Structure formats: structure tokens, C-alpha cells
Amino acid sequence: MENSAEFEPLALIWGTILTLYQGLISRLPQIGLALITLIAILIAATIIRKAVTTIMKRAKTRSALIRLAGNLIVIASWIIAIAVAVTIVFPSITPANLIAGLGLTTVAIGFAFKDIFENFLAGVIILARKKMRIGDVIEVDDVFGRIEDIQIRETHVRDTSGELIIVPNAHLFKNPVEVQTDQPLRRQDLVVGVDYDADMRQVREALQKALDGCETVNRSKETEVKCVGFGGSSIDFKLLWWADSQPAKQRNTYDEVAFAVKDALDEAGVSIPFPQSTLSFREEAWPVRIANREGRDQPADA
Numbered sequence: 001m002e003n004s005a006e007f008e009p010l011a012l013i014w015g016t017i018l019t020l021y022q023g024l025i026s027r028l029p030q031i032g033l034a035l036i037t038l039i040a041i042l043i044a045a046t047i048i049r050k051a052v053t054t055i056m057k058r059a060k061t062r063s064a065l066i067r068l069a070g071n072l073i074v075i076a077s078w079i080i081a082i083a084v085a086v087t088i089v090f091p092s093i094t095p096a097n098l099i100a101g102l103g104l105t106t107v108a109i110g111f112a113f114k115d116i117f118e119n120f121l122a123g124v125i126i127l128a129r130k131k132m133r134i135g136d137v138i139e140v141d142d143v144f145g146r147i148e149d150i151q152i153r154e155t156h157v158r159d160t161s162g163e164l165i166i167v168p169n170a171h172l173f174k175n176p177v178e179v180q181t182d183q184p185l186r187r188q189d190l191v192v193g194v195d196y197d198a199d200m201r202q203v204r205e206a207l208q209k210a211l212d213g214c215e216t217v218n219r220s221k222e223t224e225v226k227c228v229g230f231g232g233s234s235i236d237f238k239l240l241w242w243a244d245s246q247p248a249k250q251r252n253t254y255d256e257v258a259f260a261v262k263d264a265l266d267e268a269g270v271s272i273p274f275p276q277s278t279l280s281f282r283e284e285a286w287p288v289r290i291a292n293r294e295g296r297d298q299p300a301d302a
Contacts, residue, residue: 034085041084045077064150065127119153122173126150132172132179137247139178143167160247185218186245188254192261193234198270200227200235210264211239216253218242233273 049070056066126132127150137146138157145159155172157165180186194203207225217223221242228238239261243253265272 030089030091034088037088038081038085041081042077045073045081048077049073062127062130062150064152065124068124068127068152116153118170119168122169123150123152123154126155126169126172127152131182132177136182137180137245139180140167140172140175180247181245183245185221185242186250187221187240187242188250188257189241190239190254190257190261191228191236192239192265193231193236193272194265195271195273196233196235198235202268203235203237203265203270206264206268206270207237207239207261210260211241211257214241214253214256214260216243216249216256218244 052069052073053066056069132138132147132150132155134147134150138144143157143159143165145157145165147155148158148164149156153169155167155169157167159165192207204225204227208223211217211223211225218241223242224238224240226238226240227235229236239257241253241257243249262272
């Protein structure tokens with residue numbers, strides 16, 4: 001009796017293994033069918049992925065978006081293939097049960113990785129919009145630089161000092177972004193003040209001639225020189241012109257126009273005044289009070 005009691009655990013384990021083996025043998029047809037179905041779904045997904053990639057390339061879609069579409073097709077195909085295979089091998093598990101379980105899992109994962117999914121969705125929208133391109137110069141909050149790469153969850157921006165700034169896509173999606181190179185040309189302006197004794201028509205003619213003579217000013221757009229107001233010590237003129245939208249060329253054109261304006265005004269004998277203030281003093285004397293030793297104030301003429 002004692003020997004039989006010692007072998008009871010082994011017999012239980014052996015019985016369990018035998019039951020599993022018999023169940024596996026009985027399900028071999030279903031397993032084979034499930035494997036064939038899984039392989040067929042994956043092959044079909046590969047064909048679909050190649051077709052979608054080809055269509056998107058012909059449509060000149062961004063490479064990051066093409067990679068995303070391909071990865072989503074692969075992930076979706078694996079999920080569908082595994083779900084179908086499980087329902088074939090275990091008929092008691094229905095697609096409704098799988099969908100319900102997948103839904104609960106998705107909700108749990110969504111709460112756990114909220115920020116990651118937020119950046120992911122923002123990246124998809126940014127890539128689909130095509131408003132920002134690699135090579136564009138952008139400014140958002142305190143970030144300023146040239147876009148080097150747009151990925152699904154983040155955008156790489158190289159600032160003017162050469163440092164790499166990694167910006168979450170959700171930040172770009174939620175905040176106003178100034179794309180300075182969206183158009184090939186960008187308007188510049190310069191305000192210059194001249195002396196009140198200067199001839200305004202002569203000044204405007206000199207400024208217009210100087211502006212039109214600059215090489216960095218675009219000739220296809222009209223330039224303007226307008227009087228914009230009377231300042232505290234000068235008559236103010238604003239110069240408006242168009243130039244290349246790249247930041248370096250914007251600085252170059254501003255520099256050239258500023259030098260040309262100064263030379264033109266010097267040649268015309270027109271001075272650029274600096275702010276001046278006029279102080280006026282009253283002629284009447286202010287009363288002076290002198291404190292005596294007792295700490296009392298008394299008039300100076302007392």
C-alpha cells in the first residue's frame with residue numbers, strides 16, 4: 001500500500017501527459033489546417049504590403065509614412081492570422097471572445113502608454129499633412145532650426161548652433177508651428193528714420209534706388225518704400241522686399257540692404273538722427289527750507 005501511494009503522483013503526471021498527447025493527436029488535422037491558414041494569410045499580407053508600398057511610392061508619399069503603412073499591414077496580418085488559427089484549433093473560442101479580449105487589452109495598453117500613442121498619432125497626422133518637409137526651417141515655442149528627420153513619434157531638428165533637438169510630435173501638433181521655408185520667397189522689412197529737415201520725396205527716391213540695386217532682392221516681386229509715421233526725432237520710412245526664404249540668405253539680404261540704405265542717405269546728405277530729449281527749467285525759484293537745531297523747518301529768508 002505504501003509503494004502504491006508513492007507512485008500516485010507519478011501516475012497523475014503520466015496521466016496528464018497522456019491526456020495532452022491524445023488531445024494533440026486528435027487535433028492534428030485542425031493544427032495542420034491552422035498552419036496552412038496562417039501561412040496563406042501572411043503570404044496574402046506580403047502581397048498586399050508590396051502593392052500598397054508601390055502605390056504610395058508612385059504617389060510620392062513620404063518614406064516614413066510608407067514604412068508605417070507596411071508595418072501596420074504586417075502587425076494586422078499577424079493578429080488576424082493568429083486569431084483565425086486559434087479559432088480553428090480551439091472551436092470553443094469564438095471570434096467574438098477574441099475581439100472582446102483584444103478590446104480590453106487595447107484599452108489597458110492605451111492607458112499605460114498614453115503619451116507614446118499620442119505622439120504616434122500626431123506623427124501620422126503630421127506625415128499625412130505634408131505641411132512640414134525634411135529640410136524646412138521651423139520655429140515652435142523656443143525651438144528653432146532645420147528639420148532633419150520626421151519619424152513616427154518624434155521629429156529631429158538641428159538648431160543654428162549645430163545641436164540636435166528631438167521634439168515629440170504631440171508638441172508640434174498641439175502648438176502653432178512657423179514654417180519659415182514653406183515658400184521659396186519671404187518678405188523682409190527695414191525701418192529707417194531720417195531728419196525732419198530732409199526732403200521726404202528725395203529720401204523715398206534715394207531709398208527706392210538703393211533697394212532696387214541690391215543683388216539679394218528678388219526681382220520678380222515688387223519692392224516698396226513707404227512713410228510709416230513721424231517719430232519723436234525722425235520721419236520713419238519702411239522698406240519692403242522679397243528674398244530667398246532660407247535663414248542665412250535672409251540675414252545676407254538684410255545686411256546688404258542696410259549697407260545700401262546708409263550709403264544712399266550719406267550720398268544724399270540726409271542724416272539718420274538719434275533720439276533726442278529736450279529739458280526745460282522753470283525760471284521761478286523753488287522755496288528752500290532750512291531745519292533749525294530743534295528739528296523744526298523754517299523758510300530760508302526767515
